Amino acid sequence: MKLNCDRSLLLNAVTIASRTVALKSTIGALEGLLFETGGTELTVSGYNLKTGIRTKLEADIVQEGRLVLNARLLGEILRKMPEGVVSFTSDASLLVKLSCGMSYFEIMGIAAEEFPELPSVEAQKSFRIQEKKLQSMIGETLFAVSTNESRPVHTGSLFEIADGELTVTSVDGYRLAQRREKLDEPTELTTSFVVPGAALSEAQKVAGDSEEEAVVSLGARHIMFSVGDTEIISRRLEGEFLDYRKSVPKESKFSLKADRKLLLSVFERVSLMISEKYKSPVRCVFENGLLKLSTATALGKATDECALEGDAEGLEIGFNNRYMLDALRAAPTDQLLLQLSGPTSPCVILPESGDGSFLYLILPVRIRTGEG
Secondary structure, three states, X not given: OEEEEEHHHHHHHHHXXXXXXXXXXXXXXXXXXXXXXXXXXXXXXXEOOOEEEEEEEEOEEEEOOEEEEEHHHHHHXXXXXXXXXXXXXXXXXXXXXXXXXXXXXXXXXXXXXHOOXXXXXXXXXXXXXXXXXXXXXXXXXXXXXXXXXXXXHHHEEEEEEEOOEEEEEEEOOOEEEEEEEEOOOOOOOOEEEEEEHHHHHHHHHHOOOOOOEEEEEEOOOEEEEEEOOEEEEEEOEOOOOOOHHHOXXXXXXXXXXXXXXXXXXXXXXXXXXXXXXXXXOEEEEEXXXXXXXXXXXXXXXXXXXXXXXXXXXXXXXXXXXXXXXXXXXXXXXXXXXXXXXXXXOOEEEEEOOOOOOEEEEEOOEOOOOOOO
């Protein structure tokens, strides 16, 4: 293999593909990146047997070939190299010579045959969505994906397509996060599937704040996100996802309007008294157009309040501060509607506009007398 390419382009491709490289593996090739040439393109792939990333870049291909290089070492070399054109040459013994300016390195490669083949996704169904929409829908729901491996299907997000609309839902047993968007192109596709959180995290990073379209392709057992010159390939999660529609209250006793930034700021302030070591729920009292918050731990006590529009007749309820903070930080609008019914019923957060673009549900935490 012999080629020349821009150092910054090569470093970017290596950085992207390295996100799915195994940190430690009994298969040495999985700690590396697969380099393949074809025409005027260099393809760089990383794979950890669960999620794979394949990205392409333009290069001056002098001699075609395939080999694997250690991802960590190559990334460090490229980061330290000066700007310019990298000359990349390998011989029959898999010795790779890299040079850029006055910098020169020799490193050993691994035979491409030792790199496990990435799954091929023969798209049975596919749809298109703007990159920025995909990025926001993932980012505003991913935090609620479960980390409990006892229910593997909930370690991913449920994607549902019906009536030209995409809905993404994440649950972890204590909260629910959901985003809904109309697809830009008309589609009669109706389907649902679950994508692992790890793959969604990579898709979010690769998707930019762009109106360019990403393509989501569904195979029999895998899914592929095609974003620009990069493809993220992952197995789909199997199993019965929670019937979340039964978890969302159809009616609520109280409906309060709130400013997201004000609400977020008061929760952030009282949360200063809470840590991983010193945990406590936040006591919330809704009365006379005010939300009064308080908490107490071994670190100290905190109280605060903010104005709301509406009255919940002195309702007193406790929340996990992190769950509420995650929802308020993710909510894509500044005017919110809080729906509540009682101290043991969930809090539902919706857009005040009523457009149904997002929904966050948080289960309450039991609070004891004198707590907070």
